[in-house]
Amino acid sequence: MSISSPAPANDxxxxxxxxxxxxxxxxxxxxxxxxSPPEQAALNLDERVQRYLRETLExxxx
Numbered sequence: 001m002s003i004s005s006p007a008p009a010n011d012x013x014x015x016x017x018x019x020x021x022x023x024x025x026x027x028x029x030x031x032x033x034x035x036s037p038p039e040q041a042a043l044n045l046d047e048r049v050q051r052y053l054r055e056t057l058e059x060x061x062x
Contacts, residue, residue: 019049028052 022028023045031052032040043051 019045022049022052027056031055 023032028049032048035043035048040048
């Protein structure tokens with residue numbers, strides 16, 4: 001039995017949906033409001049969501 005990985009387009013679609021849902025959440029909104037304006041300008045939405053997820057998981061792991 002072989003398991004194939006999803007097509008890259010499918011991955012992109014899933015990431016786009018997750019990114020939109022995460023960025024609309026109150027937790028993300030609160031976290032993003034704490035960023036300085038230069039940080040906000042330097043990071044695109046993908047980078048902000050990835051950073052938010054990394055920091056959230058680090059906090060939970062602590």
